[in-house]
Amino acid sequence: MNTETVYPKVRAIVADVLVIDEDEVSLDSQLISDLGAESIDFLDLVFQLEKEFDIKIPRGQLEKNARGELAEDEFEKGGVLTDQGMIALKNYLSEVPAEHFKPNMKVNEIPTLFTVETFCKLIVAAANEKQSAESVA
Amino acid sequence: MRFLFVDRILELSPGRLIRGIKHVTQDDFYLTCGDDGRPNFIPSLIGETLGQLAAWNVMCTNDFTMRPVAGIVSSAHLLRPVHVGDTIQLESTIDSLDESSVRYHSSAYVGSDEVFRIDSALGPMLPMGDFIDNETIRHQFNEIYRPGEHTVEIGDGTMHADDENGFIYKTKMVFDKIIDCVPGQSMVAEKLVSRSAPYFPDHFPRKPVLPMTVLLECKINLAKAFINRSNLDVNFEKCEMHRIKMSDFVLPGDSLITHLQVKRHDDDGLVLNFRSELDGKRVCVLDVVLPNSRKNHD
Numbered sequence: 001m002n003t004e005t006v007y008p009k010v011r012a013i014v015a016d017v018l019v020i021d022e023d024e025v026s027l028d029s030q031l032i033s034d035l036g037a038e039s040i041d042f043l044d045l046v047f048q049l050e051k052e053f054d055i056k057i058p059r060g061q062l063e064k065n066a067r068g069e070l071a072e073d074e075f076e077k078g079g080v081l082t083d084q085g086m087i088a089l090k091n092y093l094s095e096v097p098a099e100h101f102k103p104n105m106k107v108n109e110i111p112t113l114f115t116v117e118t119f120c121k122l123i124v125a126a127a128n129e130k131q132s133a134e135s136v137a
Numbered sequence: 138m139r140f141l142f143v144d145r146i147l148e149l150s151p152g153r154l155i156r157g158i159k160h161v162t163q164d165d166f167y168l169t170c171g172d173d174g175r176p177n178f179i180p181s182l183i184g185e186t187l188g189q190l191a192a193w194n195v196m197c198t199n200d201f202t203m204r205p206v207a208g209i210v211s212s213a214h215l216l217r218p219v220h221v222g223d224t225i226q227l228e229s230t231i232d233s234l235d236e237s238s239v240r241y242h243s244s245a246y247v248g249s250d251e252v253f254r255i256d257s258a259l260g261p262m263l264p265m266g267d268f269i270d271n272e273t274i275r276h277q278f279n280e281i282y283r284p285g286e287h288t289v290e291i292g293d294g295t296m297h298a299d300d301e302n303g304f305i306y307k308t309k310m311v312f313d314k315i316i317d318c319v320p321g322q323s324m325v326a327e328k329l330v331s332r333s334a335p336y337f338p339d340h341f342p343r344k345p346v347l348p349m350t351v352l353l354e355c356k357i358n359l360a361k362a363f364i365n366r367s368n369l370d371v372n373f374e375k376c377e378m379h380r381i382k383m384s385d386f387v388l389p390g391d392s393l394i395t396h397l398q399v400k401r402h403d404d405d406g407l408v409l410n411f412r413s414e415l416d417g418k419r420v421c422v423l424d425v426v427l428p429n430s431r432k433n434h435d
Contacts, residue, residue, distance in 0.1 A: 019419060019422050036419070038385060040261060040385075043209065043259055047240070060237075
């Protein structure tokens with residue numbers, strides 16, 4: 001499973017969740033600014049993706065993945081990303097163009113960066129994690 | 138007028154299950170005249186009652202710090218009307234719960250008849266203080282939390298009143314204006330949201346917002362108007378609502394434009410798609426599925 005193989009299904013689900021035509025969705029579409037997603041749409045999207053791909057995506061998983069090895073207070077201070085946090089976020093969201101990362105970005109602004117590809121990557125990671133957990137068991 | 142519908146909580150297992158009852162009586166404000174001419178509890182408000190029941194469980198579980206609000210319902214089934222004199226037995230099961238959202242499913246019964254079912258509802262959690270003060274919400278909960286069993290007497294459902302036909306209905310959930318109608322194809326209607334609507338004091342004291350279920354009932358009534366104008370023969374008693382999603386709050390003073398479109402009409406029945414917008418921005422979408430009358434009677 002990789003981004004390319006999951007994309008067609010993710011694209012269809014994104015279009016369905018946002019009540020738009022599939023033609024309007026591309027891999028690099030930003031969910032909020034390009035496709036008009038609201039916070040409730042993210043809940044809906046995660047739920048639909050979990051159902052379709054038979055995976056579990058814990059709430060806040062994207063932020064957690066972005067933080068990686070960093071402790072919470074190394075990643076953000078008072079709700080604002082630290083310099084280290086910003087580097088970690090840019091590394092994780094490598095599909096997002098550099099100009100979209102604003103200085104002094106707040107943690108609650110991270111979803112504004114998410115693209116369709118971000119969710120494809122999330123699914124691939126969750127599916128791989130599930131597979132390795134199953135093989136360990 | 139009170140917009141709190143659970144009369145009594147009979148059983149509560151935090152984060153898992155809740156059971157309760159609602160009596161439908163002549164004292165109820167939210168009654169409507171059913172197709173059989175009898176006073177019924179407004180059908181969408183059975184869904185509201187189930188949502189409120191699940192919310193009591195969630196709020197009790199998190200010690201009344203957060204409350205769920207209407208978000209997404211994968212499908213809701215209105216199976217039969219509930220008459221004055223009926224007691225609705227309610228049950229909600231919490232499927233998942235965390236600090237950001239709750240997912241649950243629910244059923245409502247009168248006797249052994251299932252009258253309403255919610256297959257899967259997903260509600261975002263928001264800070265309680267934005268909506269109601271902590272003391273009031275706890276007081277409301279303590280008032281109805283009386284665990285135990287309730288024995289339901291099954292009667293013939295006849296209203297004990299001198300004259301059912303003379304019953305005076307106090308409220309009507311409809312759109313205020315039909316802007317456009319192409320029979321058999323589409324309709325556009327407007328709802329003006331007035332602060333004087335009777336549900337705002339409870340929904341919610343600190344942040345009055347239009348209940349999603351009130352909007353759903355308005356849409357069902359709009360569907361009836363559209364079907365009358367289109368001369369279609371469908372059965373409203375077994376109405377299903379699919380993929381309901383409320384993406385934003387609708388506030389007093391708002392003017393809500395709703396577009397209805399025929400999505401499909403074939404031997405299986407009629408599917409109507411609804412999209413409500415505030416200033417061009419989507420706030421609520423759903424599909425209403427209605428079986429053909431003829432098919433239902435076969």
